[in-house]
Amino acid sequence: MATAAASSSSSSSSFVIRTPCSSANIGPGFDVIGLALSLYLELKVTIDASKRASTHPLNCVVTYDDLSGSTEKISLDPEVNLITRVALYVLRCNDQRAFPVETHVHIVNPIPLGRGLGSSGTAVVAGVMLGNEVGRLGLSKERLLDYCLMIERHPDNVAASLFGGFVGTYLNVLKPEDVARKEIPLSEVLPTPAGGIDTGRRPPEPPLGIGHYRRFPWAKEIKAITIIPDFVVPTAEARKVLPMMYTREDVVFNLQRAVLLPAALGSSPPDADTIYLAMQDRVHQPWRQVLIPGLTEVLQSVTPSTQPGLLGICLSGAGPTILALATERFTEIADCILARFASYNINCQWKLLEPAGDGATATWN
């Protein structure tokens, strides 16, 4: 992460935050495994210190360039926008009540919303990076992960977007007082509107070391085909369809594959039989088929033997995007999955992405 010192003496300073999107689970690693991918949310931030006061709420102007093709309208009100509210949470935990006068945050977003490419986790990571930079707080990425986990409470997406690469994540067993702090309602962490009822109180600060990650190797030959259906599956809905209890058989099935997955995807040259097997899941995909017409057929019928070049296939995050890992013949594989969805009257776009090794970065001009 670049430091904030460089431009502090001039009247105007600027920096860019780039945050990769992510694909979570990769089959059996529900809420555990994440992969950062080369589609980036960008924040272009300018702070005009020549102004003495601001007429804007929280001293902040938000503009938005939508490259995502989503129909949802993103709020430009800094008290409502997810990215600026998250930044404000970080600032207020560190005794800064608002953005510096006068901050302009220009958001450029190519990540489709609610499709399983971690758009919300990416926005949360961008928000904590923003708070850290405008507040010149110097927090480490490990500490920023704690802030992310107060908002997005499963670590797979946010750890991938923050640290980059292919990661395994886990949450610590916290002390009882820290559990209470971490499980505080989201409405108290991110009140809406953010500045409307500014009581001057500090929001609940994250306990130290809520979550951790371990980076796995990734075989350089493997690319990610993402097939993105043209409908939204909100993650909250996709979590409600999951059962509270699983059979021992299904848990063991997933554990066996999740343990194999990092070795399979890190071995070069990649072995399609091992990867295909290691990407099977019984914990979330079977239950989510009620929300995604054609899901079971796509996952069962598109295999390395029907599609040369394919290594493995799974639901990306909570869906509806499909993640197909492959070494070649990307267009043929994508066309085959597009045709399967078309038979259910579902249109899709597709993108060929690569692992994003760097994670979130802040670069001062």
Ligand SMILES: Nc1ncnc2c1ncn2[C@@H]1O[C@H](COP(=O)(O)OP(=O)(O)OP(=O)(O)O)[C@@H](O)[C@H]1O
């Ligand atoms: N750049 C953004 N700016 C503001 N809000 C955003 C942004 N990106 C996502 N969001 C919010 O997050 C919501 C989508 O989150 P959700 O968790 O349902 O899906 P996802 O993160 O895209 O998918 P998944 O978690 O399965 O990978 C959007 O509806 C929007 O409210």
Ligand SMILES: N[C@@H](CCO)C(=O)O
């Ligand atoms: N692990 C999460 C990722 C989506 O945010 C889920 O599958 O619900």
